[in-house]
Amino acid sequence: MKLENALKNFHPKSPIFSDSASCTSPDCLTGMDIMAAMGMTESQAKFGMTAFLAKNDVSEEDKFSTVEALTQYAKKITPKLVAKAAGKKLGYCLIVLAKMAFEDYARSAGSIFSCSACNGKGLIYSHKDVIKHPGITKLDGTVVIEPWIENEKVEELCISCNGKGQIAHRCRCKGRGKVLDEAQTKLQGAPVYKDCLRCAGKGFNRVPSSVVYNAIKHLVPDLTQSSWSRNWKPFYEKLVSKGYIEEFEAEKLFLKKIS
Numbered sequence: 001m002k003l004e005n006a007l008k009n010f011h012p013k014s015p016i017f018s019d020s021a022s023c024t025s026p027d028c029l030t031g032m033d034i035m036a037a038m039g040m041t042e043s044q045a046k047f048g049m050t051a052f053l054a055k056n057d058v059s060e061e062d063k064f065s066t067v068e069a070l071t072q073y074a075k076k077i078t079p080k081l082v083a084k085a086a087g088k089k090l091g092y093c094l095i096v097l098a099k100m101a102f103e104d105y106a107r108s109a110g111s112i113f114s115c116s117a118c119n120g121k122g123l124i125y126s127h128k129d130v131i132k133h134p135g136i137t138k139l140d141g142t143v144v145i146e147p148w149i150e151n152e153k154v155e156e157l158c159i160s161c162n163g164k165g166q167i168a169h170r171c172r173c174k175g176r177g178k179v180l181d182e183a184q185t186k187l188q189g190a191p192v193y194k195d196c197l198r199c200a201g202k203g204f205n206r207v208p209s210s211v212v213y214n215a216i217k218h219l220v221p222d223l224t225q226s227s228w229s230r231n232w233k234p235f236y237e238k239l240v241s242k243g244y245i246e247e248f249e250a251e252k253l254f255l256k257k258i259s
Ligand SMILES: [Zn+2]
Pocket: 115, 116, 117, 118, 119, 120, 121, 122, 123, 158, 159, 160, 161, 162, 163, 164, 165, 166
């Protein structure tokens, strides 16, 4: 059993496993077995297990701890040129990088994020002139009743999230990472699939590097695009990979405990 399947027995809000009563075979795993294995994994591969749980939206606390662990890791491996360029702002920069690296890593679970355009409200508030009454004007142009217009606070549906307040980062290939190869399908007369070009077969959209660059540039105004690409970006990519590496370690350990 993989960690991901273990999680399917797991109710995110309350840590209770549903014990399936239909399973009578002696080597059938019970919810208690799975919970024990997850507990042992967590005690021995805390970083990876927390990252995995955070990615799957189990708790806010896990997200906080994962970002914290990534920040600590970032401190250990900060390249000299990055530290020099950031100067006094280094601490902030590392937190921003760790937060964004976590988001990038977490997208692979198809997780849902609060929309930043509307702060998760789904609505955007603004002041607009609202026509209460168009007024009455005679055909010759004389005004009988002036139009009644008032400047009011209005709510509009957020375009970024279409009013949902949340954004999923699953790719348009529905997270499969594969799309139908129409030319080959026609040729061979049977459905042929190829890697989705939009997400390079990953199934989800990554945080664009330009977004991370702009966030850091906000803190370090002197940062140039070339210095970003040469020194900062590879460092950031290491933080993203760290999430996957630790999760992989936890997964391996979990498999050992469960079998
Ligand atoms: Zn929104």
